Amino acid sequence: MLKKIFFSVFLLCNFLLYAENNIYLDYFKKVNQAELHIAKSDYKGALEIYKALFDAYPHSFYKDVHNAAICAIETKQYKDALQLSKDLVLHGYELKDFDCSGFNALKNSKKQWKQFLSDYPKLRAQYEKTLDLPLREQYLTLFRIDQKAAGNYNNVRDMDSVFYRLATSVSNLIQKRSFQHWMTKKDTINFKLLAMLRHYCGLENRIKASEAMQKDSLYINMKKNDIRILVNQALVDGLLLPEHYVAITTYSDSTNPYGETAIEIDYDSETIRPFLPIPIEKIEEVNQRRVSIGLPPVNDLTQGMINATWYKEYPFKKIKEAWLACDTCITMRDYLFVAKKIELEVKNNYEYDKGCLIIQNMTKITNIYLKGGREYQKNLIPRKKE
Secondary structure (H helix, E strand, O other): HHHHHHHHHHHHHHHHHHHHHHHOOOHHHHHHHHHHHHHHHOOHHHHHHHHHHHHOOOOOOOOHHHHHHHHHHHHHOOOHHHHHHHHHHHHHOOHHOOHHHEEEEEEEEHHHHHHHHHHHHHHHHHHHHHHOHHHHHHHHHHHHHHHHHOOOOOOOOHHHHHHHHHHHHHHHHHHHOOHHHHHHOOOOOOHHHHHHHHHHHHHHHHHHHHHHHHHHHHHHHHOOOOOOHHHHHHHHOOOOOOHHHHHHHHHOOOOOOOOOOOOEEEOOOOOEEOOOOHHHHHHHHHHHHHOOOOOOOOOHHHHHHHOOOHHHHHHHHHHHHHHOOOOOOOOOHHHHHHHHHHHHHHHHHHHHHHHHHHHEEHOOOOOEEEOHHHHHOOOOOOOOOO
16 A cells, blocks of 8 residues: 555656656647647637747647648638748658648649749758668667567567567667657658557566566566656657657556546437546546646547547437448447448548548547447347346
């Protein structure tokens, strides 16, 4: 009990220390506000926040520049949209990355788009000069080893040994060459570095949760690595998004201190809401932790983010009608298959027409709770209680 209390106090102290020293904490909080404006189609308000952030901070994340560009286009501020599109090229964008529908109005503004196409080769060359190809190859070599080990499910101890050794190499590279700005750019190396960092932190989390591993000589001899410290500093320095920080540090951690957002689809009230599937008395504490690292809290305000996703157009009526018409549906799996097919059609149409924005992506949440709708599943055979 005392150990748990000590650990909780330790975590709280870390959160307070982080909040005090994190120069990018306000940046992340302001981005959350901008995304809420976008969810309400207040593109002007969002653009004002983005522009103020870009002026105040030494660097920004490509997703925020992307969203600012779309907001500028939506408000017909094409001069700003042109400059932001140029900034996107310096964040790693290629011409193909401007193919989503949100950029169509800028392309139709022929003078601005002609200017962009004229400047593009020089901007792309300027970006490519910033790429440290030898360093990238070092990381890519480590990633290939990581992926080979990750597929070794038949021998977890060998896999963990590789993850541990790679963590030392990655840590040394970061300390020697600093944490690169890759995560702020649109760069294919991002998920590769993310995977290696996740695998080491996941290893640590599994050891912490397993008494058997703690007694195993292999894991006893694994000395603490500096990966977590380096990842914490990357977040502080604005080189890592809060959601990536959580993805790394809580990998294989069933006690995720930041909570795992879930989506509830209620067929009776025809509403969709994000929520934290934890005891109600813990929600405030978890939300405080989320805010302390720049994540948005999951509360009534977060509900507005649903309006910026395909869930806004969730086909309740069409699914209910399809359920009633399904004479072959007898299991819940049958009914879910019917719903999933209709959902996918709506989702794909939405993403093609309106999915150009890169904001809190609730569509990636896999923890889905279904509520109600039983009266439309007329042939459902109740599961036998075991």
